[in-house]
Amino acid sequence: MSSKDTPPATFTGNPRPCVGPVLERARELGIRQVLDADGALAGDLPDPDLPKQTLLKMYRTMLTVSAIDARGWKLQRSGRIDFWIPSRGQEGSHTASTMAMEPSDWIFMASREPGTMLARGATLLQLFAQFFGRAEEPLKGRRLPLLLGDRRLNIVPCMTIVGSYIPHAAGAAWAAKIKGDDTRFIVYFGDGATSRGEFHSAMNFAGIHKPPIVFLCQNNGWAVSTPNDRQTASATFAEKGDAYGVRNLRVDGNDPLAVYSVTRQARDEARELGPTLIETVTYRLGPHTSSDNPDLYRRSEEAEAWRRWDPIPRFRKYLERRGFWTAEEEQQFLAALELQLDEAVHTAEAMRQTAPAEMFDDVFAQPLRSLQEQRAQMLADLAGEA
Amino acid sequence: MAQMTVLEALNAAMAHELQRDPEVVLLGEDVGTEGGIFRTTEGLQLRFGSHRVIDTPLDEKGIAAHAVGMALYGLKPIVEIQFSGFIHDAFEQIMFCASKYRWATGGMYTVPMVVRAPSFGGIRGGFWHSQSPEPYYLHGGGIKVIVPATPRDAYGMMLAAARDPDPVLILEPVPLYRSLRGEVEDNGIAVELGQADIVRAGRDLTLLTWGPLRHDCLGVAQALQQERGWDIEVIDLRSLVPYDEDAILASVRKTGRLVIAHEAPVSGGFGGEIAAMVQQKAFGYLHCPIERVAPPDLPYGYAGADQFYRPNERRIRAGIARTMEFQI
Numbered sequence: 001m002s003s004k005d006t007p008p009a010t011f012t013g014n015p016r017p018c019v020g021p022v023l024e025r026a027r028e029l030g031i032r033q034v035l036d037a038d039g040a041l042a043g044d045l046p047d048p049d050l051p052k053q054t055l056l057k058m059y060r061t062m063l064t065v066s067a068i069d070a071r072g073w074k075l076q077r078s079g080r081i082d083f084w085i086p087s088r089g090q091e092g093s094h095t096a097s098t099m100a101m102e103p104s105d106w107i108f109m110a111s112r113e114p115g116t117m118l119a120r121g122a123t124l125l126q127l128f129a130q131f132f133g134r135a136e137e138p139l140k141g142r143r144l145p146l147l148l149g150d151r152r153l154n155i156v157p158c159m160t161i162v163g164s165y166i167p168h169a170a171g172a173a174w175a176a177k178i179k180g181d182d183t184r185f186i187v188y189f190g191d192g193a194t195s196r197g198e199f200h201s202a203m204n205f206a207g208i209h210k211p212p213i214v215f216l217c218q219n220n221g222w223a224v225s226t227p228n229d230r231q232t233a234s235a236t237f238a239e240k241g242d243a244y245g246v247r248n249l250r251v252d253g254n255d256p257l258a259v260y261s262v263t264r265q266a267r268d269e270a271r272e273l274g275p276t277l278i279e280t281v282t283y284r285l286g287p288h289t290s291s292d293n294p295d296l297y298r299r300s301e302e303a304e305a306w307r308r309w310d311p312i313p314r315f316r317k318y319l320e321r322r323g324f325w326t327a328e329e330e331q332q333f334l335a336a337l338e339l340q341l342d343e344a345v346h347t348a349e350a351m352r353q354t355a356p357a358e359m360f361d362d363v364f365a366q367p368l369r370s371l372q373e374q375r376a377q378m379l380a381d382l383a384g385e386a
Numbered sequence: 387m388a389q390m391t392v393l394e395a396l397n398a399a400m401a402h403e404l405q406r407d408p409e410v411v412l413l414g415e416d417v418g419t420e421g422g423i424f425r426t427t428e429g430l431q432l433r434f435g436s437h438r439v440i441d442t443p444l445d446e447k448g449i450a451a452h453a454v455g456m457a458l459y460g461l462k463p464i465v466e467i468q469f470s471g472f473i474h475d476a477f478e479q480i481m482f483c484a485s486k487y488r489w490a491t492g493g494m495y496t497v498p499m500v501v502r503a504p505s506f507g508g509i510r511g512g513f514w515h516s517q518s519p520e521p522y523y524l525h526g527g528g529i530k531v532i533v534p535a536t537p538r539d540a541y542g543m544m545l546a547a548a549r550d551p552d553p554v555l556i557l558e559p560v561p562l563y564r565s566l567r568g569e570v571e572d573n574g575i576a577v578e579l580g581q582a583d584i585v586r587a588g589r590d591l592t593l594l595t596w597g598p599l600r601h602d603c604l605g606v607a608q609a610l611q612q613e614r615g616w617d618i619e620v621i622d623l624r625s626l627v628p629y630d631e632d633a634i635l636a637s638v639r640k641t642g643r644l645v646i647a648h649e650a651p652v653s654g655g656f657g658g659e660i661a662a663m664v665q666q667k668a669f670g671y672l673h674c675p676i677e678r679v680a681p682p683d684l685p686y687g688y689a690g691a692d693q694f695y696r697p698n699e700r701r702i703r704a705g706i707a708r709t710m711e712f713q714i
Contacts, residue, residue, distance in 0.1 A: 171455020201448030
C-alpha cells in the first residue's frame with residue numbers, strides 16, 4: 001500500500017479504491033456536455049446562448065447556494081440549527097434545471113436544492129426561518145432544515161422518505177394531462193431513490209400514460225455510503241427508463257448549460273412526447289448530512305479529483321470568457337451576500353418557535369374532537385394546573 | 387325507492403359523483419373494462435370514459451401513490467385496492483404520504499382521495515382475502531376510516547368520502563356485497579361521517595361493533611331477548627376515525643355493560659381503545675369489566691376455521707353471557 005492510500009486516522013470502514021470522475025470520459029460514456037472542465041465549449045451540445053441576464057441569475061444563484069451551505073454548516077456545528085443537508089458541488093444541476101422550467105410548472109423537491117427555491121424568488125429570510133424551524137415560516141417549523149417547498153412558488157416539499165414522492169409528481173402530471181392543462185412537472189431525486197419501488201412504479205405508469213414530466217435523477221455518486229455499483233448493476237441510471245418506454249439521457253450535472261439545454265427540451269416536448277428521465281452526473285463534494293462522515297467509506301482523493309469539475313469555477317470561466325463577469329464583480333457580490341446572510345440569520349433566529357398548541361393544526365381540515373380534547377389536556381398539563 | 391345490493395349502492399354512489407363532479411376519477415386494477423373483480427365499478431368506464439375510470443398496472447403502491455399526486459393537483463381520485471389483504475404495499479403511501487401532506491406542508495397541500503378496500507372474512511377466502519386491516523390505519527392521524535355495513539350506508543358514506551377534504555379509507559363489507567339487499571334512494575345525500583347507528587335500542591347491555599358483524603350482533607340480541615329476556619342495545623359504529631364517542635358513552639351510561647365485537651385480532655384492535663376511553667369517561671357507570679369478542683392474535687383461518695376465528699354467534703353469545711353474569 002502506498003502512502004497515498006493510507007487510510008485517514010478516523011478510518012474504521014473499508015473505503016473502496018478511488019474512482020476518478022466519470023466526467024473525464026463524458027464523450028465515451030454518452031454524458032452530454034456544453035462545457036469542458038475549463039468552461040470552454042466542449043463541442044458536444046451547442047451553447048444554448050442564454051441571455052446575459054439569465055446566465056448571471058443562474059451563476060449568482062449557484063454562488064448563493066454555496067454560501068448558504070457554508071453558513072448552514074457553521075450554524076449546525078455551533079448547535080444553532082439541528083441538522084444540515086449539504087449541496088456543495090450540486091449547485092448547477094438543480095439551479096439550471098429549475099430555471100429551464102416555466103414559473104407555472106410544478107416542481108417536486110428532494111433535499112439538496114436550495115437553488116430551486118431561490119430561482120423561484122424565495123428570500124434568504126424564508127430559507128433561514130425554515131432552517132431554524134420557526135413557527136411563522138410557510139411550513140410552520142415542522143420539517144428538518146432544507147426539506148423546503150412553497151405552494152406560492154409551485155414547489156411541493158418532498159415527503160421525506162427517499163423516492164416515495166416520485167409517483168406523486170407523476171400522478172400530478174397525469175392529472176394535468178387529464179384536465180387538459182398545459183402545466184409541466186419536474187421531480188428531483190437521487191441515485192439511491194432509483195432502487196425504491198416508487199421509482200419503478202412511476203416509470204411504469206409514465207411509460208403507459210405519458211404524463212408531461214421530467215424525472216431528474218441527480219446521480220451524485222453516493223447514497224450515504226453506498227456507491228453506484230452497489231446500488232445497481234445497470235451501467236447507468238438513465239437506461240432504466242428503456243425498460244419502461246421512458247426516453248432518457250445522461251448529462252453532465254456540473255455543466256449548468258448542458259443541464260439547462262436538455263431539461264428545457266424535455267420540458268418543451270413533454271406535452272407531445274411525455275416523460276423524460278434525465279440522469280445528471282454530478283458529485284456530492286461534502287458528506288451526506290451533518291450526521292455523516294464520508295471518511296468511513298470514500299477516500300478524500302476522490303472528492304479532490306472531482307473539484308476540477310466543480311460547477312462554480314467552471315461556469316465562472318465561461319462567463320468571464322464571454323465578458324459577462326469579472327473577479328471584481330464576484331468579490332463585490334460575495335461581500336454583499338455575506339451581509340445579506342448575516343441579516344437573514346439574525347432575523348430568522350429571532351423569530352418565535354412553535355407553540356405547543358400549534359402542532360395540533362393541519363392534521364385534518366376540521367380538527368377532530370378527540371384532538372381538541374388532547375390539545376386542551378396537554379396545554380393544561382404543561383401549564384402545571386395539577 | 388330502489389332495492390339495491392351493497393355493490394349496487396357503491397356503484398350508484400360512484401356514478402353519482404362521476405356525474406356531479408368532473409374532478410372525480412376512479413383507478414385500480416381491472417376497474418375499467420371488467421368493472422372490477424367484484425363488479426363494483428361495472429359500466430362506469432363505458433359511461434364516463436377510460437380517462438376517468440382507469441385500468442392500472444398491478445401495483446397497489448403505485449396506484450395509491452399516483453392517486454396522491456392526482457389529488458395534490460386537484461383531482462378527486464377514488465382508488466380501488468382489489469382486496470384489503472393487498473393494501474399493505476400501499477401502507478407507506480397512505481399513512482406516511484397521503485395522510486401527512488396537510489400537516490407536513492403547513493396546510494399548503496392536501497390529498498383528498500378515497501381508498502376503497504374490500505375487507506372482512508367469512509367468505510372462505512383464507513388469510514390474504516379476509517382481512518380487517520383497520521387497526522393499522524387508526525394510528526397517527528390524517529386519514530378517516532369508515533366501515534359501511536348496509537346498502538344505504540354504502541351509498542351515503544361513499545358519497546361522504548368522495549366529498550371529504552381529507553383522505554378517507556373505506557373498508558367495504560365483501561361478505562355482504564351481494565347477500566344484502568335494501569332500500570336505497572339515489573338522491574345524492576351523504577351520510578355524515580362520525581355518527582354511529584343505533585341498530586337496536588336496549589337497557590341491559592351495549593353491544594358495539596362495525597362492519598358485517600352488525601348483522602350477526604343484531605341476530606344475537608334479538609335471540610337473547612327471547613331466550614333470556616336480556617335487552618341488548620346494538621350499535622354499529624360505522625366510522626372509526628372520527629368515531630362517535632357520545633353514542634357509546636350515552637349507551638354505556640344507560641346499560642352499565644359493554645361488549646365490543648370486531649373482526650381484527652384482539653390485541654391492538656380498536657376495541658381496546660374504546661375500552662380505554664369508556665373506563666376513563668364512564669368509570670362510575672360500569673357494572674362489570676368491558677368484554678372484547680375478537681379473533682385471537684393469529685392469521686385468519688381457512689376452510690372450517692374461518693367459521694370460528696371470526697366472532698360467530700356462539701362466541702358473541704358467550705361474551706354477552708360473561709358480562710351479564712359477571713360476579714365480583
